[in-house]
Amino acid sequence: GENVEQHPSTLSVQEGDSAVIKCTYSDSASNYFPWYKQELGKRPQLIIDIRSNVGEKKDQRIAVTLNKTAKHFSLHITETQPEDSAVYFCAAHNFNKFYFGSGTKLNVKP
């Protein structure tokens, strides 16, 4: 089956700096890659996604890049704010199932 690895497990940045979270996947058949944000005590929420026929997608301060050859995809958050502090999960969609990374706890220091 698919295996998704996510790094780093924790990330601390100063407000205004950029944050990058990286994920790798193992199965080239995976074709859809969503990112979820989970604030403390709340449910994961979809924040951005990318399909395998696209290399990059941007939504305001958030962007995701996908390198199919290398089987990795990354989440980029620019101009970070304290409300970006949360746990972020990447996922890969493969045969109607999602496989999740282990999560990255992002702390944005004011």
Next chain:
Amino acid sequence: DVKVTQSSRYLVKRTGEKVFLECVQDMDHENMFWYRQDPGLGLRLIYFSYDVKMKEKGDIPEGYSVSREKKERFSLILESASTNQTSMYLCATLLGTGGGYTFGSGTRLTVV
């Protein structure tokens, strides 16, 4: 917006008890999933269902079963709860045509 409701936010059960976790969605999503979330392990798939009365094992089905008698309801059953099943349980739904999950708010289960 799709609403996914999990019946209990917090639950404390004794070892050996039979435990039912309920998940109800208010949209017509075909696919429903049960995950458990543990620190450092991310979300691990327990069971999923593509349709009424249909179920498939996920990656960690041992000690669990599920029931989907109606499209909107997907139940997770712990046949005989054990302390290693203490965890956060998340239900999720997915529209058949694709897109990301919609998650429920989770049930934090403690087995003592």
